[in-house]
Amino acid sequence: MTKIHRCEAVVIGAGLAGLNAAVHLEDAGVDVRVVEAQDRVGGRVRSMRELGGNLEAGGTYIGAAYGRMIAAAARHDVRLIDVTPSLKFFREQDLALDGAIIRQSEWPAHPANPFPDPYRALMPWTFSRMLTARENPLKEPQNWLDPEQAVHDVPMYEWMRGLGLNDQTIRLGYGMNVSYGEDAHDISALQLLFRAAFSRAQAVSSEPAADRSVGKSLRSRSSTTSSTGARGFTAADGVQRIPEAMAESLDRPVHFGRAVRRIEDDGRMVTVGCADGTEFRAAYAVCALPFTVLRGIAFDPPLAGSQREAVASLPSQSMTQLYFAHNSEFWEADEVAPSLYTDTATGMFSAIRNGSDPGEITGFSAWVMGRNAARLDALPPEAAGARVIAEIEAVRPAARGQLEFIGRQSWGADPFARGAWAYFRPGQITRFAAAMGAPHGRVRFCGEHLAQTNRGMEGAMESGESAAMGIIASRQSREAEP
Ligand SMILES: Cc1cc2nc3c(=O)[nH]c(=O)nc-3n(C[C@H](O)[C@H](O)[C@H](O)COP(=O)(O)OP(=O)(O)OC[C@H]3O[C@@H](n4cnc5c(N)ncnc54)[C@H](O)[C@@H]3O)c2cc1C
Known part of the structure; x- marks a missing residue:
């Protein structure tokens, strides 16, 4: 027999985006249920406790200007630790090329280095980051969606060629261990410019943010945190403690082991059907799933237009x-x-x-x-x-x-993630990035791929907050109706 749960809002997916939506909705007095396919919360925040030693598989680094993440840790009593002292060790890395090891000190004058002046001292792993930081047209990260930036929604290859770089430089400066796409042809330069603008904004605001939002809570919570100058944090008992503590704060426990298969909206109510036959009926739904997963879920009425195209085609790494x-x-x-x-x-x-x-x-x-x-x-x-x-x-x-x-x-083989993070192929930002998160009837969408200003975990939190605010505004305007 079908088990039916009724509530005002059902949140699908207990990653950071879904949980932040649920926390905001509950704060506004909405009766919320959270439905999660797995037997744990956190999604792409995953502390590998089974391996011991605080190993992380997903989101780990919390920038000092990640206001939402830091506030969530403080509110839910999760201890953060300052990772600034370990950052310098990340630079201790050498290059293995064509079967030989090249030390960083040897690289600028090494015969295998194809980079032109003035880039010869850059290591391949910093090359595209430095370039997108130096040649960045975005004043603020959120400007990536401005129509005038569409000229940069071209292959990274084309953008780098436009700077006078040759194929060999592009292959080594972008094509090795690619974090977005398969190679420089497969990724929009505009997305990488957005990422660089986000990093710049983080760097600019981390000092005051560290003082403003972290100072009070962390000075009293963390033994290793310096009161100023922290560049980043992680959670003392694993980053997964943050989504866990968010979930524990909710009035109702998360419904685990419920893989959502269909979402139906009859204009008055949304019905969310799970693989085990359970149904959730609510006035609103928040769909906090990666698009790679969402494409396996049946919508009635079906998604349309550029949103349909985005769900069907936005890739994940x-x-x-x-x-x-x-x-x-x-x-x-x-x-x-x-x-x-x-x-x-x-x-x-x-x-x-x-x-x-x-x-x-x-x-x-x-x-x-x-x-x-x-x-x-x-x-x-x-x-x-x-x-x-x-x-x-x-x-x-x-x-x-x-x-x-x-x-x-x-992450690619994980059926509940189907990739580590979303990326945009050339032209996809112009075609659908601004419209792909639009509400579909009573269903709102969130997830890191829908963040407009932030990236990573902070982006997931931003998107969950926006989805919740949309529902709260819609609820208020319905209440105001005569
Ligand atoms: C290797 C790696 C390293 C990273 N490092 C960093 C970092 O250092 N700093 C940083 O800021 N960010 C980092 N990130 C990014 C960050 O972890 C993610 O952006 C963020 O956690 C995504 O959250 P989300 O809520 O959007 O999605 P998810 O966490 O994927 O949440 C989606 C949830 O939906 C559930 N779900 C899936 N299918 C269904 C279904 N059918 N029915 C019900 N539930 C379902 C999933 O189980 C999951 O819980 C990293 C990510 C990876 C993979």
């Missing part, structure tokens, strides 16, 4: 993370940096430092992107781990026998 323990400090034997940025299928092989000493290396992770991630996902976990170890050992003999595979998280 394939990305797989593998985790390793180490048996010795092998990087001291070869005097190469602990972290390697490689041109192999392993991608970025990075030291993890999440112990109480910011300099201590507590493990390693490989971040494998795009098609390489999909290939590794086709292997059983142990075999994927062994392949990465073999690639690292081949380029770095000192690591032989020193690494042990302990776990894997694939």
